[in-house]
Amino acid sequence: MLDDFLMRALLAGLAVAIATGPLGCFVVWRRMAYFGDATAHAAILGVALALGFQISIFIGTMVVALIMAMVVATLAGRGWAMDTTLGVLAHSALAFGLVAVSFLPNVRVDLTAYLFGDILAVSRVDLAVIALGSALVLGLILWRWQGLLMATLSEDLAQSAGIHPGRERMVLTLALAVVVAVALKIVGALLIAALLIIPAAAARNLARSPEMMAGFAMSIGAISVYGGLQLSLAQDTPSGPSIVVVAALIFLVTTLGAALVQNRSGR
Amino acid sequence: MSLISAQGVAVSYTGRRALFDIDFSIDRGEIVTIVGPNGSGKTSLLRVLLGVVAPETGRITRAKGLRIGYVPQRLHLDPGLPMPVSRFLSLPSRQSPQAMAEVLDRVGVPDVAGQNMATLSGGQFQRVLLARALLTRPDILMLDEPTAGLDQPGVAAFYRLIDEVRHEMNCAVLSVSHDLHVVMSASDRVICINGHICCEGAPQIVRDAPEYRALFGLGTGGALALYQHSHDHVHDDNCDHDHTKDHAHHAG
Numbered sequence: 001m002l003d004d005f006l007m008r009a010l011l012a013g014l015a016v017a018i019a020t021g022p023l024g025c026f027v028v029w030r031r032m033a034y035f036g037d038a039t040a041h042a043a044i045l046g047v048a049l050a051l052g053f054q055i056s057i058f059i060g061t062m063v064v065a066l067i068m069a070m071v072v073a074t075l076a077g078r079g080w081a082m083d084t085t086l087g088v089l090a091h092s093a094l095a096f097g098l099v100a101v102s103f104l105p106n107v108r109v110d111l112t113a114y115l116f117g118d119i120l121a122v123s124r125v126d127l128a129v130i131a132l133g134s135a136l137v138l139g140l141i142l143w144r145w146q147g148l149l150m151a152t153l154s155e156d157l158a159q160s161a162g163i164h165p166g167r168e169r170m171v172l173t174l175a176l177a178v179v180v181a182v183a184l185k186i187v188g189a190l191l192i193a194a195l196l197i198i199p200a201a202a203a204r205n206l207a208r209s210p211e212m213m214a215g216f217a218m219s220i221g222a223i224s225v226y227g228g229l230q231l232s233l234a235q236d237t238p239s240g241p242s243i244v245v246v247a248a249l250i251f252l253v254t255t256l257g258a259a260l261v262q263n264r265s266g267r
Numbered sequence: 268m269s270l271i272s273a274q275g276v277a278v279s280y281t282g283r284r285a286l287f288d289i290d291f292s293i294d295r296g297e298i299v300t301i302v303g304p305n306g307s308g309k310t311s312l313l314r315v316l317l318g319v320v321a322p323e324t325g326r327i328t329r330a331k332g333l334r335i336g337y338v339p340q341r342l343h344l345d346p347g348l349p350m351p352v353s354r355f356l357s358l359p360s361r362q363s364p365q366a367m368a369e370v371l372d373r374v375g376v377p378d379v380a381g382q383n384m385a386t387l388s389g390g391q392f393q394r395v396l397l398a399r400a401l402l403t404r405p406d407i408l409m410l411d412e413p414t415a416g417l418d419q420p421g422v423a424a425f426y427r428l429i430d431e432v433r434h435e436m437n438c439a440v441l442s443v444s445h446d447l448h449v450v451m452s453a454s455d456r457v458i459c460i461n462g463h464i465c466c467e468g469a470p471q472i473v474r475d476a477p478e479y480r481a482l483f484g485l486g487t488g489g490a491l492a493l494y495q496h497s498h499d500h501v502h503d504d505n506c507d508h509d510h511t512k513d514h515a516h517h518a519g
Binding site: 028147150153154155156157158162201208209211212213 | 314317318319335336337339342343344345347348349350351354355358359360361383403409
């Protein structure tokens with residue numbers, strides 16, 4: 001079954017959707033959308049370093065994404081203007097990464113695979129790493145769920161209950177770095193943030209509790225992966241963007257549906 | 268042994284001194300109210316006692332295993348986060364439906380369990396915040412301007428409720444307020460601060476203290492209830508009026 005490249009692609013995509021669903025909810029709740037972008041863009045620099053030093057791409061992207069996330073979190077804590085800081089760091093990291101790749105001797109890299117993902121090229125080893133990474137992220141979030149939720153609601157309230165908001169922030173930062181590393185192959189650095197935010201935003205329209213929202217976000221992510229792969233196959237479209245297109249369409253439908261329901265009950 | 272105490276605590280935010288020379292302690296079952304004008308460091312004092320901010324100097328001692336029921340002044344709910352009342356009450360630890368129903372009944376909002384937090388009125392929201400704090404079986408309730416945004420009868424009812432539950436639960440109450448004419452009667456001790464502790468003692472003693480009058484601009488002693496104390500008093504930031512904390516009104 002795993003010999004089929006389509007099956008491997010589908011499984012890898014589903015594994016990532018299971019992690020991005022709940023993590024994406026926290027990204028939405030804590031308004032970390034641009035933060036996710038910056039971390040993902042830094043992954044390209046990680047790719048360049050990994051190729052240059054001949055280490056695993058997963059390790060390279062994860063380490064650079066983690067460093068980026070921690071730098072951003074530290075600067076934010078010191079009262080820097082977030083949008084400017086993130087704008088500078090995110091695009092600088094992307095630009096440095098792209099320039100660094102061009103310096104690599106004897107390496108002809110297909111950059112589009114890293115920018116937009118190449119889900120159809122997922123190997124058995126890739127699949128194992130993606131599944132492991134996603135399971136790690138999901139486990140981390142489930143384990144810390146109450147604390148994460150409380151720290152998201154109010155850092156003061158969390159502190160009064162003996163929960164350290166800084167520690168919970170660190171959990172999310174770590175989870176984000178792992179997700180970036182495993183999702184790079186699926187949707188690419190430019191669209192990882194979309195995979196985090198769009199299913200969660202679509203789920204918001206349907207959910208009445210945080211847990212429901214995380215569950216819906218997982219399901220919508222999974223449907224997007226399946227639909228995107230089918231679209232890619234039928235119309236020969238690029239697979240990563242196709243997944244995001246399906247997610248965006250689901251977002252449109254749930255948003256219009258929610259508006260319709262609200263209008264009716266308002267009358 | 269006191270529940271929380273502070274010795275010689277100072278707090279600064281980005282170089283600006285918010286609090287200094289703070290000696291404070293609160294015992295089990297005590298009601299202490301901190302009063303002071305806007306920007307006087309009331310909330311900072313609460314936050315340093317909670318452990319949200321670290322003191323720049325001095326030390327904070329909390330009793331081992333102390334359970335704090337914190338009721339914040341405001342709680343901003345991100346519209347992206349759906350939060351039913353029943354889910355909110357289960358933070359930080361899961362609660363049974365019966366326990367939730369009981370506590371909601373106790374604080375006077377029995378029918379809101381299924382509602383979203385965002386749809387509650389100001390008064391209901393404040394009571395739900397209190398209900399969540401009570402579910403943690405606190406040794407001390409810490410309330411930061413809990414009645415901001417409530418009308419006069421609402422404020423009186425809320426403080427009556429606090430007084431009742433603290434007897435039932437035998438917990439201390441530390442609240443921060445500027446509407447002291449309601450708070451004062453129930454408090455064992457009032458601490459008047461403006462960066463430092465200006466004066467402290469029983470409510471009547473503080474009310475008559477010259478430091479308190481200077482701070483709140485009250486000219487007529489005893490006419491407290493008629494007075495909407497103003498916050499435009501003149502009290503220099505560098506606190507050049509030279510008084511010691513150990514004046515005659517210090518609570519024994």
